[in-house]
Amino acid sequence: MNNVILSKKLLGALVLGMVLTACKSTPMTDKPAGIEDKSPSAAASQSTQSTDSSADTSGVKEVVIDSNATSGLSPLNDPNSILSKRNIYFDFDSDAVKAEFRPVIEAHAKYLLENGGAKVVLQGNADERGTREYNLSLGQRRAVSVKKSFNLLGVQDNQIETVSFGEEKATPNCDYENCHALNRRVDIVYGNE
Amino acid sequence: MKKIKDFTRIFVLWLSVMVPNMAHAALEIEISGGNAQQIPIAIVPFSQDTFKGHENIANIISADLRRSGLFRVLETGGVASRPTSISQVNFGDWTSLQAQALAVGKVEVLPGNRLKVSFQLADVLKQTHLTGMEYNITPSQLRLTSHKIADAIYQKLTGEAGIFASRIAYINKSGNRYALQVADVDGVNPQTVVSSNEPIISPAWSPDGAKVAYVSFEKKKPIIFVQSLMTGQRLTLASFKGNNSAPAWSPDGTKLAIVLTHSANSQLYTINADGSGLKQVTKSSAIDTEPTWSPDGKWIYFTSDRGGRPQIYKVSATGGEAQRVTFDGVNNLSPKLSPDGRSLAMIRFDGSKFKVALQDLASGQVQILSEGAQDESPSFAPNGRVLLYATRVGGRGALAAVSADGRVRQRLTQSGGDVREPAWGPMLN
Secondary structure, eight states: OHHHHHHHHHHHHHHHHHHHHHHHHSOOOSSOSOEEOOSTTOOSOSSOOOOOSOOOTTOOOOEEEOOOOOOOOOGGGOTTSGGGOOEEEOOTTOOOOOGGGHHHHHHHHHHHHHOTTOOEEEEEEOOSSSOHHHHHHHHHHHHHHHHHHHHHTTOOGGGEEEEEEETTTSOTTOOSHHHHHHHSEEEEEETTO | OOOOOOOOOEEEEEEEEOOOOGGGSOOOSGGGTTTOSSEEEEEOOOBOTTOOOSOOHHHHHHHHHHHTTSEEEOOOTTOOOOOSSGGGOOHHHHHTTTOSEEEEEEEEEETTTEEEEEEEEEETTTTEEEEEEEEEEOGGGHHHHHHHHHHHHHHHHHSSOOOSSEEEEEEEEETTEEEEEEEETTSOSOEEEEEESSOEEEEEEOTTSSEEEEEEOTTSSOEEEEEETTTOOEEEEEOOSSOEEEEEEOTTSSEEEEEEOTTSSOEEEEEETTSOOOEEOOOOSSOEEEEEEOTTSSEEEEEEOTTSSOEEEEEETTOOOOEEOOOSSSEEEEEEEOTTSSEEEEEEEOSSOEEEEEEETTTOOEEEOOOOSBOEEEEEOTTSSEEEEEEEETTEEEEEEEETTSOEEEEEEETTOEEEEEEEEEEOO
16 A cells, blocks of 8 residues: 555656656747748738749748647646646556546546536547557547546536647657656646646 | 758668669660669769859769669769760760760750750660750759659669659657658758647648648647648648547548547548548547558558557448458558559558568568668658658667668668658659
């Protein structure tokens, strides 16, 4: 039992470390997600349509995107609350939600039921072994597995979106199993977090 | 907002060129002389007149032909004569060099900032003219024209269509920045199509080469965009609840096969190129993804784990029952059909490594074409003779190519970059 608690604490510390690392490595910008439009006349257009007069058919017009990583200040982030636990980990080649994550899912399900306006995104992830598109589908399957757990606790689909980052957010060049294990994960993300 | 300009050149690095057996190549001329395994060819430096361009046409042609593995490009420095047309050729100069083919040409400056490029190809042994061409171009088209000349030589001497006047697309990750880039097939002239601080994956060329579809995570989930290369205009092709991924153009360019999840597992759909007319193609509880079209547009091949492990299946493009296509190997993923529809490229997982494999659809026979261990994203050259794929070198992504017979290999790496998700585009006009 002590071991379990200890490992949970370690896991929490690891997760926190990962979150901090992620924050550090994400460039913060003060502008909303959008695409740079190089034509001076276009205002908040979502796409660049300007083109120079070059008739060279091999020309390429570049589009630049800077997404904004906003961090919401929410009681959901209170480190003393179980609601601050947002990561569900999976075994290799598995989408089964392990018993140890049941309290976390129950707490979030309760929160969603009590806050009907709250919306949650379940972000699936996979380790980097295999092809990118297939891993996108594997991450999705894990997100769907967590969603089904929420459904069983009464949360409706209109409060949940399941998406996947596949292997795109995986720690690169994992050469040991514990590293891969951290990438087999569903993250619970609220609203515009 | 910071704009990253990344015009770093891709360095073409030769891993190994295995001498191909020319017996299978359609040598309609007797230029191989029966014994030569690679065609010995001399490319005389083109007379560039008063044009002071940066491009050296003969060097570009030589590099293309050499890279194919089918040619031995001879050093011409020891030959005093510099003919620019066949009529000026003293064939004795070139028989003593043991050249079997000889290319000569010149660039002339025309009024209005235009150039006339002409070339001729000769059979040295028979002392005959094989082919020739004249191009009236702008100076910026000189490099493309050089590739076209290489294609003309390749086609005349091997009997197969060339591949040099084409481009490749790929994702270049540099720091936290992802850039979808296109470059000439020799890795030169990389241009950024779109860059983002969130991942971009799965670039797919429209059949006319004017647009690229891709998956961007800029909205914190996978969304499919279609973007015009020339104007940069972006269309959000699919942004449904859940994931939107794996775009694949139909051969006629009117539709794309895509993968959507809504609130469940990945399933195949088709959608018109303007984002209208969404139709569901597969209806399973398993993962169905990585769609690709047969060249006749009738079938969609895809990866599915409906049988337990991921294998390749095909389904009518209008839906219906799927048929299993691959049976060997632990997993088979990422199907791609050759332009003639006769063979299926895929990624095979043998239990420890992911490698490029090629299956003959008639016989079912499979040839492993790459070493692994994490090879991905196979993509055919327009003539079907070469496969481009992603590999890893020293923990970084790199591109590699292998001839469909497994004999010729090359690798493209980018200094300081992490390159993945290659897609070979159509031939340029």
